[in-house]
Amino acid sequence: MKLSLYALRNQNPIHFHRTIINRFYGTTSTTKQHKFQKRDWVFARIAPLGSPDLSMVPVLDQWVKEGKQVAETELKWIIKRLNSYKRYKHALEVSHWMTDRRYFPLQPADVATRVNLMYKVKGLEEAEKYFNNISQILRRPEVYTALLNCYTNEKSVEKAEAMMQQLRDMGFAKGALCYNYMMNLYYKTGTWEKMDDLMNEMEQKGINCDEFTLTIRLTAYAAAGDSEGMDKIVAMMESDKHLILHSDTYSIVAEFYLKVGQVEKALELLSKLDSMILTREKSYRAFNSLLKLYAEAGKKEEVHRVWDLYKQKMRILNKGYISVMSSLTKFGDTEGVEKIFEEWESEALSYDFRVPDVLIRSYCRNGLLGKAKALMDKGMSKGGIPWVTTWCHLANGYIHEDLVPEAVEALKKAISICPPNYKPSKETLVTCVEYLEKHGNVDNAEDFVRSLETEHIFSPVFRDKLLRFIKEEKLQT
Structure with missing residues (x-):
C-alpha cells in the first residue's frame, strides 16, 4: 500500500518538514530564566510590542536616551529571541540597529542570521543582494550555508544545487547542516533518489549523519510507502550510540504502520515511545503523540x-486536553469527552475555544445539537471566540437535523472568519447551496459560492460544479 507525499504532509501531526529542522538548528525559546531576561532591561519593553507594524528602533533609541546601557551580547540575545517568536521584522530591525546605531562590528554568525532574516522579511531577491554586498572577509561557511537555507526554503532547486556545489568547491561542505538543508529540499520536491546520493556522499567523506539526516530520509520512505527502507533507517538510528533518538522518530514510523494496517508493528514502536517518556523525554509533544496514536490503534x-x-508527570496545558478529548472521540465516547472537559473547566485555564470545539463536534456527530448550541453559548458568554471549525460543526449538526436555514447562517459565519484554504464539508456546502436555490434565491446562492471562492475554501473545479448546480438544478459529481 502506498501513501502519497501530500497525505503524509497533511496528516502527520508533527508537520515534519517545517519543524524538525528548527529542532536541531533553529532558535528555540526556553523556559529557563535567561540572565538577560529581567524586568529592568530593554527586552521588557520590546517583548509586548508584537505587531509587525510597530518599529523597535524608537524603543531602543529611547532606552539609550535615558542613559541606560545595552551590551552587544544582549542585543544578539534579543535577535535570537525575536527570531524564535517568528518576529522576523523586529529581529531584523534590532540587527540593523546594533550595527548602524551602536557600531558593534558584524561577525560571520551575525551576517548569517541577517541573511536568513532578510529572506523572511523581504524575500529571496533582497537576501541575495545583501549577500552579494558582504565583504569577502565575512563570507565564512555559515554565511554561504545561510543563503543555501534560503534557496531550499524557496524550493529553488537549481540555485540550491549551485550553492551546494560552491560549498564543496571551497571546502566548506564539512558538516551535516548543508547536507540536511539539501535533504529537506529533495524531500519537499519529491526527488527522493537524490537523498540517497547525498547520504552516500556523506559516508564517503566521513561526515556523520545526525538525527535530522536520518529522520528526513525516514519520512521520505514513509511517504513512498517503503516499509523496508523505514526499518533500515530505524535500525541505523538505534544502533548508533552517538545518536540521541527523539519521540518524533518512533511517532513517524508508528503512524505509517497504522495507516497501512500493521497495528502490531505500530504497537511495538509505541511501547518504545512509552519507555522513552518514562526515562528521558517527558515532552508535551511525545505525550500528545502517544494519545493520538494509541487511539488510532x-x-x-x-x-x-x-x-x-x-x-x-506534566502540568497539562490546553493542547493536552485537546489531544485526549480528540483521541476519545475516535471511540465515540462522548461521555468520556465530557468528563475531560469538566476537568479542563475546573483548572480555569485560558479559555481556548479549541477545547470546547472538540466536544461540540462530538455532540453534533451524535445528534446532540441542543448540547452543542448550549456549550457554544456558554463559551461565548465566558469571552471565548468560536473557531471556524466550531461554526462548521454546528452547520453539520443543523444539516443532520434538517435545519438547513440555520446551517446556512452558521456556514456564513464560518466563511467570515475562514483562513485561506480551509475546507468545510462538501456535503454541507452542497446542501446549503441547494437550499438557497430551491427557495428562489439564485442570486444569493451565486454570491454565496463566490464568497467561498474568494476565501479559497475550495478549488475552481468544485466552484464550477456548484454554479452549474444552481443553474441546472443538478450537481455533477
Whole structure:
C-alpha cells in the first residue's frame, strides 16, 4: 500500500518538514530564566510590542536616551529571541540597529542570521543582494550555508544545487547542516533518489549523519510507502550510540504502520515511545503523540493509561486536553469527552475555544445539537471566540437535523472568519447551496459560492460544479 507525499504532509501531526529542522538548528525559546531576561532591561519593553507594524528602533533609541546601557551580547540575545517568536521584522530591525546605531562590528554568525532574516522579511531577491554586498572577509561557511537555507526554503532547486556545489568547491561542505538543508529540499520536491546520493556522499567523506539526516530520509520512505527502507533507517538510528533518538522518530514510523494496517508493528514502536517518556523525554509533544496514536490503534485503555501518566508527570496545558478529548472521540465516547472537559473547566485555564470545539463536534456527530448550541453559548458568554471549525460543526449538526436555514447562517459565519484554504464539508456546502436555490434565491446562492471562492475554501473545479448546480438544478459529481 502506498501513501502519497501530500497525505503524509497533511496528516502527520508533527508537520515534519517545517519543524524538525528548527529542532536541531533553529532558535528555540526556553523556559529557563535567561540572565538577560529581567524586568529592568530593554527586552521588557520590546517583548509586548508584537505587531509587525510597530518599529523597535524608537524603543531602543529611547532606552539609550535615558542613559541606560545595552551590551552587544544582549542585543544578539534579543535577535535570537525575536527570531524564535517568528518576529522576523523586529529581529531584523534590532540587527540593523546594533550595527548602524551602536557600531558593534558584524561577525560571520551575525551576517548569517541577517541573511536568513532578510529572506523572511523581504524575500529571496533582497537576501541575495545583501549577500552579494558582504565583504569577502565575512563570507565564512555559515554565511554561504545561510543563503543555501534560503534557496531550499524557496524550493529553488537549481540555485540550491549551485550553492551546494560552491560549498564543496571551497571546502566548506564539512558538516551535516548543508547536507540536511539539501535533504529537506529533495524531500519537499519529491526527488527522493537524490537523498540517497547525498547520504552516500556523506559516508564517503566521513561526515556523520545526525538525527535530522536520518529522520528526513525516514519520512521520505514513509511517504513512498517503503516499509523496508523505514526499518533500515530505524535500525541505523538505534544502533548508533552517538545518536540521541527523539519521540518524533518512533511517532513517524508508528503512524505509517497504522495507516497501512500493521497495528502490531505500530504497537511495538509505541511501547518504545512509552519507555522513552518514562526515562528521558517527558515532552508535551511525545505525550500528545502517544494519545493520538494509541487511539488510532484502537487501544482505548492505553489512552486512559497515558492520560493518567501525563497528569502525573506534566502540568497539562490546553493542547493536552485537546489531544485526549480528540483521541476519545475516535471511540465515540462522548461521555468520556465530557468528563475531560469538566476537568479542563475546573483548572480555569485560558479559555481556548479549541477545547470546547472538540466536544461540540462530538455532540453534533451524535445528534446532540441542543448540547452543542448550549456549550457554544456558554463559551461565548465566558469571552471565548468560536473557531471556524466550531461554526462548521454546528452547520453539520443543523444539516443532520434538517435545519438547513440555520446551517446556512452558521456556514456564513464560518466563511467570515475562514483562513485561506480551509475546507468545510462538501456535503454541507452542497446542501446549503441547494437550499438557497430551491427557495428562489439564485442570486444569493451565486454570491454565496463566490464568497467561498474568494476565501479559497475550495478549488475552481468544485466552484464550477456548484454554479452549474444552481443553474441546472443538478450537481455533477
